[in-house]
Amino acid sequence: MSENTKSIGETLRDARIAKGFTLDDLQQTTKIQKRYLIAIEDGKFSDLPGDFYVRAFIKQYAQTVGLDGNDLLDQYSDQLPSTKTQEYVDRVNEENPSTRSAQRKVDDRTAKIKRQVPIIAAVIVVVAVLIGIWLATTRSSQSSNKAQNVDSSSVSVSGSSAKSSSSAKASSKKPAASSKKVSKSSFSKVSASGSSTTYTMKNAPKTKTIKIKTSNNAWVSVNSAGNSAFQGTVTSGSTRTVKLNANATSVTLNLGNAPATKVTIGGKSLPIAKSTSSAASTSSTSASTTSGSAAGTASSASSTNTTSQVQNITVQFK
Incomplete structure (x- = not known):
């Protein structure tokens, strides 16, 4: 630390200014609230949601302004909260699929x-x-x-039995007829501008469960009705499940590493634009030095008119 004449906040601020980014630009790209970005630059880490988010936000900030997030965290580790605190360990475990297996089993039994x-x-x-x-x-x-003899009584019982059998058959056919009316969900593109795309999900399910899986670490945020349903890093190979309110009419997803991310809503795969060969080359170079997001490639992607690593996707439920 004796070699560092600047604090980690000053280093990040200088890199942001050098890139020509304002705090508002950074907020829009990373989806990290502006007040948290200011707290990072001022070194007021106690203003952030918790120890886990200090390192996660700093890493996301660094990658967006062209710095190596891992190297920066190592270089200024003595300025940052310890990774051994219970809050940090609990948060990391929450992101680990193996620690959620017990809860998932309970949820599966309840659903069954x-x-x-x-x-x-x-x-x-x-x-x-x-x-x-x-x-x-x-x-x-x-x-x-x-009033009648045994034979006529037998005929009456037989006739009644036939009616009950016919009634039971008619009753069993009703569910099959109603099942034909169920329509499958589908996505249709409404608009696309830069890295932002809007879709309509027709015949959206009542239970809107979003599952996010990545083949590489990626920063993801999920917002619905102006509220944040999830915001954080989805680790490689893990799946993040987010359940929306049944009355939700839309959801907005910010994908920091869109080409490596797969999203399903109610089991239906959301179409995500993939990078072209030029963008993919740029993205792979950036991905080798980052582990959480590819937001730092947004400016180069827009200058070459290729699909950006960072994508904002809005889905409207119909």
């Missing part, structure tokens, strides 16, 4: 029970109907026995 409830209810209704038919048939048979 919820799926079985309608089936059980339908079975109960069918059994009640059959019992009602049986009772009605029995009473009819007993009344017929008093």
Whole structure:
């Protein structure tokens, strides 16, 4: 640390100014709130959400202004919160798929029970109907026995049984007829401007579950109805699941490394534009020095008219 005449905040501020970025530009690119960016430059790390976000935000900031995030964190490690704190360890574990396996099993069991409830209810209704038919048939048979002989009574019971069988068949066909009315979800592009794209998701499911998976570390943010549903780094090979409010009408995703990211909404894959050969070459060079996001390639991608690593995607639910 004795070789560093500048603080980490001053180093980042100088790099930002050298790139010609304002704090507003940086906020739009990284989706990190402006007040957090100011706190980083001023060295006021206590103003950030937690120890985990200090390093994550600094790394994202550094990569966006063309610095090596990992080297910068190592160089100024004595100025940053310890990675051994319980809050930091808990946050890292939260991002680890293996630590979420137990919770996922509980969620799966709950979902399975919820799926079985309608089936059980339908079975109960069918059994009640059959019992009602049986009772009605029995009473009819007993009344017929008093006025008719055994043969005519048998005919009556047979006729009633045929009616109940026909009623049961008609009842069993109703769910099949209604199932044909279900329409599959689909995406259609509404508009595209630079790194921003808007889609419409027709026949969106009531339960809007977003799953994000990357083949390389990527910074991702998910916003719905003006609120942040998720913001952080999705590690390589892991899957981040985000559940939106059932009444959500739209969602906006900021993907820091779009070509390496796969997103599904309600099990339907969201179309994400891939980099062209020129952009892919630029992105691969940047990716070798970054682990969380490719936001630093945005300016070079726009100058060569190729698809940017950083993409803002808005999906409107219909």
